[in-house]
Amino acid sequence: MSSPRMRRMRITDLRIHSIAIADPPLRSSYGLHAPYALRTVIELESDDKIIGISETYGGDAQVRQLEALRSQIVGANPYRLTGILSPMVEGQGAGDARSQTYLVPGENPLDAATRTYAAIEVACLDLIGKTVGQPVCDLIGGRVRDEVPFSAYPFYKHAGSGGEGVDAREDEYGEALSPEGLVLQVQQMITEYGFGSIKFKGGVLEPDIEIETIRRLCRKLGPKVPLRIDPNSAWTVETSVRVGQALAEELGRGGYLEDPVAGLENMAEVRRRLLAQGITTPLASNVAVTSFADIPRSVQLDAVQIILCDHHYWGGMRQVQHLARLAKTFGTGLSMHSNTHLGVSLMAMAHVAAATPHLTYACDTHYPWQSAKDEIVLGGRVPIRNGCVHIPDRPGLGVELDYDQVARGRERYANCGYRKRDDEAEMRKHVDPNWKRVLPRW
Amino acid sequence: MSSPRMRRMRITDLRIHSIAIADPPLRSSYGLHAPYALRTVIELESDDKIIGISETYGGDAQVRQLEALRSQIVGANPYRLTGILSPMVEGQGAGDARSQTYLVPGENPLDAATRTYAAIEVACLDLIGKTVGQPVCDLIGGRVRDEVPFSAYPFYKHAGSGGEGVDAREDEYGEALSPEGLVLQVQQMITEYGFGSIKFKGGVLEPDIEIETIRRLCRKLGPKVPLRIDPNSAWTVETSVRVGQALAEELGRGGYLEDPVAGLENMAEVRRRLLAQGITTPLASNVAVTSFADIPRSVQLDAVQIILCDHHYWGGMRQVQHLARLAKTFGTGLSMHSNTHLGVSLMAMAHVAAATPHLTYACDTHYPWQSAKDEIVLGGRVPIRNGCVHIPDRPGLGVELDYDQVARGRERYANCGYRKRDDEAEMRKHVDPNWKRVLPRW
Numbered sequence: 001m002s003s004p005r006m007r008r009m010r011i012t013d014l015r016i017h018s019i020a021i022a023d024p025p026l027r028s029s030y031g032l033h034a035p036y037a038l039r040t041v042i043e044l045e046s047d048d049k050i051i052g053i054s055e056t057y058g059g060d061a062q063v064r065q066l067e068a069l070r071s072q073i074v075g076a077n078p079y080r081l082t083g084i085l086s087p088m089v090e091g092q093g094a095g096d097a098r099s100q101t102y103l104v105p106g107e108n109p110l111d112a113a114t115r116t117y118a119a120i121e122v123a124c125l126d127l128i129g130k131t132v133g134q135p136v137c138d139l140i141g142g143r144v145r146d147e148v149p150f151s152a153y154p155f156y157k158h159a160g161s162g163g164e165g166v167d168a169r170e171d172e173y174g175e176a177l178s179p180e181g182l183v184l185q186v187q188q189m190i191t192e193y194g195f196g197s198i199k200f201k202g203g204v205l206e207p208d209i210e211i212e213t214i215r216r217l218c219r220k221l222g223p224k225v226p227l228r229i230d231p232n233s234a235w236t237v238e239t240s241v242r243v244g245q246a247l248a249e250e251l252g253r254g255g256y257l258e259d260p261v262a263g264l265e266n267m268a269e270v271r272r273r274l275l276a277q278g279i280t281t282p283l284a285s286n287v288a289v290t291s292f293a294d295i296p297r298s299v300q301l302d303a304v305q306i307i308l309c310d311h312h313y314w315g316g317m318r319q320v321q322h323l324a325r326l327a328k329t330f331g332t333g334l335s336m337h338s339n340t341h342l343g344v345s346l347m348a349m350a351h352v353a354a355a356t357p358h359l360t361y362a363c364d365t366h367y368p369w370q371s372a373k374d375e376i377v378l379g380g381r382v383p384i385r386n387g388c389v390h391i392p393d394r395p396g397l398g399v400e401l402d403y404d405q406v407a408r409g410r411e412r413y414a415n416c417g418y419r420k421r422d423d424e425a426e427m428r429k430h431v432d433p434n435w436k437r438v439l440p441r442w
Numbered sequence: 443m444s445s446p447r448m449r450r451m452r453i454t455d456l457r458i459h460s461i462a463i464a465d466p467p468l469r470s471s472y473g474l475h476a477p478y479a480l481r482t483v484i485e486l487e488s489d490d491k492i493i494g495i496s497e498t499y500g501g502d503a504q505v506r507q508l509e510a511l512r513s514q515i516v517g518a519n520p521y522r523l524t525g526i527l528s529p530m531v532e533g534q535g536a537g538d539a540r541s542q543t544y545l546v547p548g549e550n551p552l553d554a555a556t557r558t559y560a561a562i563e564v565a566c567l568d569l570i571g572k573t574v575g576q577p578v579c580d581l582i583g584g585r586v587r588d589e590v591p592f593s594a595y596p597f598y599k600h601a602g603s604g605g606e607g608v609d610a611r612e613d614e615y616g617e618a619l620s621p622e623g624l625v626l627q628v629q630q631m632i633t634e635y636g637f638g639s640i641k642f643k644g645g646v647l648e649p650d651i652e653i654e655t656i657r658r659l660c661r662k663l664g665p666k667v668p669l670r671i672d673p674n675s676a677w678t679v680e681t682s683v684r685v686g687q688a689l690a691e692e693l694g695r696g697g698y699l700e701d702p703v704a705g706l707e708n709m710a711e712v713r714r715r716l717l718a719q720g721i722t723t724p725l726a727s728n729v730a731v732t733s734f735a736d737i738p739r740s741v742q743l744d745a746v747q748i749i750l751c752d753h754h755y756w757g758g759m760r761q762v763q764h765l766a767r768l769a770k771t772f773g774t775g776l777s778m779h780s781n782t783h784l785g786v787s788l789m790a791m792a793h794v795a796a797a798t799p800h801l802t803y804a805c806d807t808h809y810p811w812q813s814a815k816d817e818i819v820l821g822g823r824v825p826i827r828n829g830c831v832h833i834p835d836r837p838g839l840g841v842e843l844d845y846d847q848v849a850r851g852r853e854r855y856a857n858c859g860y861r862k863r864d865d866e867a868e869m870r871k872h873v874d875p876n877w878k879r880v881l882p883r884w
Contacts, residue, residue, distance in 0.1 A: 004492060004572035004573075004575065004838065005575055006575045006576070006835060006836065007574065007575025007576065007837075009576075050446060077580070079580035079584060080580050080585060081584065082583055082584040083579075083580065083583060083586050083797060086584065086586055086799050087799075090799040130446035131446075131574075132574050133446065133449025134448070134449065134451075134521050135448075137525075138519070138521035138522050139521065139581075141524055141525060141528070141760055142521060142523065142524040142525020143522060144525050144528055292770070292771040293771070295771055296771065296772055296773075299738075299741075318583055318763070319767070321760070321764065322763065322764045322767035322768070323767075325734065325764035325765075325768065326764070326767065326768045326771060328532070328734070329734040329737055329738065330738055331738075355525060357528050357532040394445075394446075394448065395447065395449075396446065400445065
């Protein structure tokens with residue numbers, strides 16, 4: 001037996017693609033989705049001509065952050081690059097808590113470093129996986145599940161499916177601005193994807209209408225489908241408690257109440273008041289707790305019982321795994337938040353979820369809102385069956401880029417004029433010229 | 443460009459070696475080290491005929507735990523085995539806190555699962571690293587340091603260097619049962635290994651003698667060498683506070699007070715009383731906090747400011763990385779504990795430390811107490827220079843087995859009669875027939 005040898009591996013090129021994709025006019029407390037959502041796709045090519053990919057938040061600022069690291073990335077060994085860049089995710093101290101209350105995900109300057117790191121980490125892992133012929137989930141500890149459950153993510157929605165001119169997509173779901181419309185939307189999603197749980201984006205209509213929406217969903221789907229509502233901090237403590245009471249039964253069966261109110265102290269107050277009434281519906285958050293620095297205070301206050309992580313801005317897959325261990329240690333649940341994304345991000349979410357034992361709720365995904373016409377994954381959209389994404393028997397993330405589709409996405413980016421996400425501006429442009437995001441609104 | 447392909451990889455054999463090595467008569471509050479220390483070495487061979495290795499605690503019970511997993515190990519893909527076995531480390535819930543106060547490390551039945559998992563994880567990572575030609579530290583996130591600092595680990599010690607008959611080793615350090623003897627021992631270790639910090643094993647002589655020992659060390663080495671003392675829970679709260687006061691200056695300069703007293707509540711009481719006197723010397727522990735389940739209470743009480751982890755019983759390298767992230771999040775320091783070990787364990791400790799950004803103190807090592815004659819690493823002992831272990835430019839852990847030496851270790855195991863560690867029995871046999879471990883003793 002000869003001694004095993006070192007193998008050199010080097011990143012020879014970094015390619016960054018800013019793309020735009022059609023996005024339907026979805027509503028949230030942040031405002032309105034623009035006709036185009038922006039994503040950034042990165043490619044790392046190695047000296048073996050193997051390509052690792054990842055997808056993250058879009059816009060010019062994200063590209064600048066990645067470009068600033070070019071000299072550290074090109075020439076690096078992908079196994080070591082994540083260690084070299086680790087100060088980007090390890091730098092956060094106790095003073096670096098960063099709320100996302102007033103900023104849409106992807107536009108928070110306080111997580112620019114962790115977001116950028118994550119995009120590089122995932123591309124490195126994909127590159128390594130494709131080089132050694134192993135799926136990413138098995139590089140980071142080994143899968144604990146092959147099927148990753150996702151939940152339906154219904155929104156109140158105006159007519160239309162986003163994109164403009166030749167980019168306009170078929171409006172598969174139609175308008176849904178009432179409880180009835182929402183129930184139809186959910187049924188359609190379940191028929192197509194087989195979702196077994198529902199996360200409903202609230203904070204848009206009067207709380208009583210949203211309560212009615214959840215009740216109708218519950219009646220239609222039966223008690224076995226867990227229901228969640230996420231008004232993105234649109235409510236006061238009083239309203240949050242009132243909704244929590246009104247929906248104690250509907251949300252209490254494996255569901256949760258997500259970010260009803262802004263701020264850890266207010267979340268804790270809602271929790272206390274609900275518990276005092278015997279209502280144990282857990283509170284989830286991807287707004288009050290968005291970094292490790294937020295956790296000690298959250299634990300101390302019992303403000304958040306379920307952390308909704310996102311490898312895109314928590315600093316990548318390994319940071320999510322650390323977070324999961326931490327959450328389990330403190331008896332906190334863990335699930336995954338999403339934003340408008342394509343198949344590369346979906347597969348990254350699925351891989352990290354597959355290798356994270358402590359994942360206590362089905363993950364969110366916006367994926368059904370995107371069109372196959374905009375998908376950049378070779379072979380077309382990633383299937384969601386029985387509400388699950390299957391980890392395929394393919395190396396890396398299990399997907400590769402369709403370069404024609406990437407080129408179309410780049411062209412849309414060049415032409416669409418959007419360079420960052422601003423849901424408030426869209427709301428003023430399309431719905432109400434005087435609209436402002438007011439927190440709490442109700 | 444063709445699509446990247448999956449590569450199959452399979453473990454074809456598990457080999458388990460129980461070995462015994464000479465161990466000098468070191469003293470601690472647990473009693474006396476036996477003339478032989480026991481270790482278990484495992485080999486995982488792949489279908490490519492590559493061999494991954496690891497080293498863990500010894501004795502027949504450890505072998506039985508590994509043997510019980512044979513059918514799951516042989517035939518498995520080493521990238522996936524860690525996921526398949528993850529319930530062994532993920533199973534711990536809040537009810538599974540496990541103190542090591544009354545048990546020597548390696549003999550605690552409550553960490554049998556995490557200990558066994560760790561041995562398999564490390565061997566899988568070594569196997570993967572040797573297969574793909576990358577060092578282990580770069581498989582688990584990428585190194586953040588090439589040089590891993592270790593501290594000297596002086597003990598009160600009787601004459602002799604362990605082993606019996608042909609196994610007896612040269613007594614390099616001689617007897618040290620007084621402050622003077624201890625200082626000489628430390629100077630000798632520093633000369634040989636260049637250690638930049640000192641962890642002194644106390645809990646053996648009267649506290650005043652141990653205080654005097656630290657003071658002499660401080661005078662001899664100067665204020666720039668951080669000093670720690672670890673009496674393994676031998677003291678009362680009062681004595682702990684008294685020692686903490688007496689050594690405020692000596693331990694306060696980058697050192698710590700380790701497990702002065704048993705139990706989280708008592709540790710917290712010592713901390714409170716010291717802080718009340720303006721003494722900020724942190725308390726470290728590898729006894730009161732030995733699993734994730736111990737942490738919430740420790741954080742709540744501010745009982746332990748530095749967790750001394752050990753990948754061998756915390757559940758492996760990735761669990762240590764999770765722990766480090768958690769510790770950083772809560773403002774807790776992190777370093778590494780050790781027990782009698784050879785070069786395979788030393789390299790595993792060095793690799794995980796290299797890939798763990800939040801490592802705030804030099805790690806412990808018993809390595810200088812072992813003899814080159816017992817080393818199982820091909821080419822001889824791992825060098826410690828300037829107090830550091832260097833991560834070599836070699837795949838996996840960077841070491842391979844010397845099979846002749848392993849065979850000698852197995853023979854010693856067969857002949858020595860020891861099958862578990864029992865420092866109390868040794869103390870009765872060699873020092874005082876009526877000796878009992880009494881906590882607190884002073």
